[in-house]
Amino acid sequence: MADVALTELLSPGSIRVDAAAQDWETAVRQVGAILVESGAVTGGYVDLMLERERSVSTFLGEGVAIPHGTLAGRELVLRDALCFVRYPQGVDWHGDDVRVCIGIAAQGNGHVPILAQLAEVLMEPDRADALRRAASPEAVLAILTPEEEPVS
Amino acid sequence: MASIDASDVHKLVVACDAGMGSSVMLASTLKKQLKGMPVTVEHTPVDRIPSDADLILVHQGLADRARATGPERVVVPFQLFIGDPAVASVVATLKNGGRIDG
Numbered sequence: 001m002a003d004v005a006l007t008e009l010l011s012p013g014s015i016r017v018d019a020a021a022q023d024w025e026t027a028v029r030q031v032g033a034i035l036v037e038s039g040a041v042t043g044g045y046v047d048l049m050l051e052r053e054r055s056v057s058t059f060l061g062e063g064v065a066i067p068h069g070t071l072a073g074r075e076l077v078l079r080d081a082l083c084f085v086r087y088p089q090g091v092d093w094h095g096d097d098v099r100v101c102i103g104i105a106a107q108g109n110g111h112v113p114i115l116a117q118l119a120e121v122l123m124e125p126d127r128a129d130a131l132r133r134a135a136s137p138e139a140v141l142a143i144l145t146p147e148e149e150p151v152s
Numbered sequence: 153m154a155s156i157d158a159s160d161v162h163k164l165v166v167a168c169d170a171g172m173g174s175s176v177m178l179a180s181t182l183k184k185q186l187k188g189m190p191v192t193v194e195h196t197p198v199d200r201i202p203s204d205a206d207l208i209l210v211h212q213g214l215a216d217r218a219r220a221t222g223p224e225r226v227v228v229p230f231q232l233f234i235g236d237p238a239v240a241s242v243v244a245t246l247k248n249g250g251r252i253d254g
Contacts, residue, residue: 052169052170055169055213056168056169056174056211056213056214058173060177060232060234061233061234062234066174066177068172068173069172070169070170071170071171073170074170104172104173106173107172109176111176112180115176115177116180119177119178119181122234123234
């Protein structure tokens with residue numbers, strides 16, 4: 001379905017498949033920088049992403065973290081957007097091994113279908129593995145495209 | 153400690169700090185798991201939990217803030233956004249009946 005909506009939120013230019021970071025803080029700064037560069041947030045948002053990570057980790061399981069700002073950070077969001085950063089060597093995330101960061105900047109709910117799809121993917125070990133191994137923006141987008149929901 | 157009967161749960165709220173990330177993930181998973189049941193699932197920031205929420209799921213680190221919004225509220229803390237046993241237990245009780253302790 002809505003491929004257009006997907007790439008509006010997660011543009012191929014905001015996908016990095018070969019990043020490296022020595023710790024979670026560096027990784028969050030890298031993820032935040034992509035959101036700033038793409039015009040999704042102002043620079044102050046990155047500090048709130050770090051603050052959020054210090055209070056409650058955004059590690060989800062299956063090697064995936066979803067760094068995002070705090071409630072106060074919503075006001076620094078200029079445009080709802082996601083970014084995807086893959087760390088093939090892994091990043092120590094408060095003791096968890098993170099291979100994929102999906103950065104979130106959102107005021108509305110437009111990104112919800114993509115996160116719902118992410119939840120689906122992570123509940124199936126094979127698909128979660130495919131996401132961790134996705135080596136091109138096309139592969140990432142193919143896995144995160146929301147599946148057609150039957151109209152209820 | 154507050155508790156509620158599964159049949160009295162009409163609105164379940166997943167709360168997190170900003171309401172834009174982790175709570176969204178869990179709420180979408182729960183919606184799917186509770187499909188067809190008379191329970192609505194919402195996600196909100198922890199400071200904006202609606203007054204008619206019957207059951208609140210919240211990350212462990214935010215449980216005190218959620219409880220502070222009303223001592224009579226049933227607040228179930230969890231630690232994992234995917235595959236948490238406390239969440240699985242709530243889903244099972246909602247489906248099969250019984251009491252849910254906050």
